[in-house]
Amino acid sequence: MRFNEKELVFLSRQPPERAAELGMRGPKKGDVVKRRVVKLIVNFLFYFRTDEDEPIGALLLEQCRVEREDDQVFSIVFLDEAERKYLFECDSQEQCVEWIDAIVKASYEFMRKNLIYYRTEIHRLTGTDPLEQYGISDETRFQVFLVLQSASIHHCHLLCFL
Amino acid sequence: MKLNERSVAHYATCNSPPDKTGFLFKKGERNTAYHRRWFILKGNMLFYFEERESREPIGVIVLEGCTVELCESESEEFAFAVKFDCAKAKVYKMAAENQAAMESWVKALSRASFDYMRLVVKELERQLEEVQEEARSSQAKSKPKKHQLQPQGAASFQPATISLQNATITGPLQEGVSSRENGVSWSKPLSVPNGVSDTQEDCSERGDGVRPPPVPPRRKTNGGSLESPVSPGTGCFSKLHD
Numbered sequence: 001m002r003f004n005e006k007e008l009v010f011l012s013r014q015p016p017e018r019a020a021e022l023g024m025r026g027p028k029k030g031d032v033v034k035r036r037v038v039k040l041i042v043n044f045l046f047y048f049r050t051d052e053d054e055p056i057g058a059l060l061l062e063q064c065r066v067e068r069e070d071d072q073v074f075s076i077v078f079l080d081e082a083e084r085k086y087l088f089e090c091d092s093q094e095q096c097v098e099w100i101d102a103i104v105k106a107s108y109e110f111m112r113k114n115l116i117y118y119r120t121e122i123h124r125l126t127g128t129d130p131l132e133q134y135g136i137s138d139e140t141r142f143q144v145f146l147v148l149q150s151a152s153i154h155h156c157h158l159l160c161f162l
Numbered sequence: 163m164k165l166n167e168r169s170v171a172h173y174a175t176c177n178s179p180p181d182k183t184g185f186l187f188k189k190g191e192r193n194t195a196y197h198r199r200w201f202i203l204k205g206n207m208l209f210y211f212e213e214r215e216s217r218e219p220i221g222v223i224v225l226e227g228c229t230v231e232l233c234e235s236e237s238e239e240f241a242f243a244v245k246f247d248c249a250k251a252k253v254y255k256m257a258a259e260n261q262a263a264m265e266s267w268v269k270a271l272s273r274a275s276f277d278y279m280r281l282v283v284k285e286l287e288r289q290l291e292e293v294q295e296e297a298r299s300s301q302a303k304s305k306p307k308k309h310q311l312q313p314q315g316a317a318s319f320q321p322a323t324i325s326l327q328n329a330t331i332t333g334p335l336q337e338g339v340s341s342r343e344n345g346v347s348w349s350k351p352l353s354v355p356n357g358v359s360d361t362q363e364d365c366s367e368r369g370d371g372v373r374p375p376p377v378p379p380r381r382k383t384n385g386g387s388l389e390s391p392v393s394p395g396t397g398c399f400s401k402l403h404d
Contacts, residue, residue, distance in 0.1 A: 001167045002191075002221030009163060010248035011226050042226055042276035043206065057164030062173045062205065080172035108205035109178060111279050118286035125293045130286055139273065141181045141205075142282075 012039065012046040012055045018102045021050060023089030027081075033089060040099075043108050045076070059086065066103045072096045076103065115142060174202050174209040174219050181205070182270045184263065185214075187238060189255035196238055196257060206276045208244075223254055230272040232264075240264040244271060 016039040024036040024047055036056075037048040043062060046055040063079045071093050075085040090096040104110065119142065122130045131137040182203040187196040188210060200214040206226055209219040228246050235241035238257035242264060245253050258264035 001171055001219055003165055003167070003170075004223050004246070004252060004254075005163055005165075007227065007246045007248055007251060008165070008224055010246070010251075011224070014227075055163055057166075059166045060170045060173065060207070062207075063169065063176055063178075078166060078169035078172070080169050080176070108276055108279060111276070111283050112205075115279070115283045115286060118283065118290045122286065122290050122293055125290075125297060130289050131282075136273070136282075140270070141273070141279070 008044070008058055009054060011041060011044065012048075012058065013053075014041055016041045017106065018099065020090075020095065020099070022091075022099075023087075025087040025089075027084030027086055033087070038088065040102055040106055043106050045103065045106075061103060061106050062109060064107075066100050068096065068100060074100050074103075112141065170207070170222060171209075171219055173207065174204060174222070175217065178204070181274070182267070184267070185259065186210075186267065187257040191252070196255075203270055203274060205279075206274050208271065208274070225271060225274040226276060228271075228275070230268050232268065242268050
């Protein structure tokens with residue numbers, strides 16, 4: 001599958017949300033832990049050799065699950081191939097917890113759910129759709145039905161935004 | 163550079179609904195003729211397939227830090243281009259089948275970035291806090307009148323009675339959100355009217371939208387301004403939609 005690699009590399013140079021040197025182990029059998037500089041930028045996790053400026057690789061953080069494996073270790077697993085785990089070894093429990101938190105919040109879909117929540121709440125409290133004033137209330141990406149599959153809010157009330 | 167391509171491709175076709183789909187003509191990267199492709203926009207990823215029924219995308223364009231412009235084309239009407247700011251960046255030329263489709267795609271693509279979504283979320287988060295603050299203070303002032311800002315009918319509202327009147331959210335929009343660069347942490351208690359607590363959720367996918375969600379990650383920018391280095395010009399939310 002083709003992708004705009006140059007632009008992704010350029011993205012990897014932007015100020016990261018979070019960056020650290022961690023131990024990283026790939027998902028293949030026989031992969032060993034290697035020290036990598038790991039950078040979280042938008043919904044990508046870039047990883048670099050410790051002395052290099054260009055990333056070796058990137059992980060798109062959508063449709064994935066992040067789990068605590070150990071005191072200082074977390075894993076990322078992609079839902080389409082759940083047996084393959086990327087492992088990350090941190091230097092402390094605190095760092096581990098912070099990384100897990102950051103990665104969970106780094107997905108576009110997670111942000112979308114936040115947005116729906118805020119939009120719905122503001123509407124409920126004020127009677128006004130907060131996106132109206134910006135002329136973006138009809139944008140598909142802000143529509144409530146996109147999270148009906150996972151939200152446990154009363155679904156019928158949210159359909160008013162359609 | 164490696165990419166988790168299989169999982170990225172899976173994101174394209176998995177059950178989460180796409181933001182936009184449709185046929186577009188795409189100018190080839192080697193063969194410069196325009197080819198009709200099926201496009202799926204999801205989040206900040208624009209996937210393209212050979213056919214609508216194809217199971218795997220031919221490619222994906224990561225839409226971070228790009229601008230979308232209308233462009234002149236000798237062979238195609240309704241042409242537009244996705245351009246990136248980096249050196250030797252590719253220009254992706256596409257053409258729609260009619261004016262309306264072109265405008266719709268240009269709009270959707272120019273708002274597809276993670277940065278943009280993050281700005282909107284922050285803005286709404288700020289507004290919600292304002293509204294909740296107002297609700298708290300008006301409750302404190304006038305005890306007998308309960309829940310002034312809450313609509314009739316408890317926790318539910320009927321679609322038919324939704325009226326989109328002028329917002330009761332008062333006060334001018336703050337310029338960007340730079341005043342909150344060091345601001346809100348979700349550990350402070352927010353009295354959400356529906357009685358939900360804001361305890362931090364710890365880990366993995368979450369579907370319940372009932373709790374107030376934690377603050378999305380903030381990118382550290384130079385000088386604490388909101389001007390994103392990747393998407394210039396998106397600093398001030400209120401100006402974004404002018």
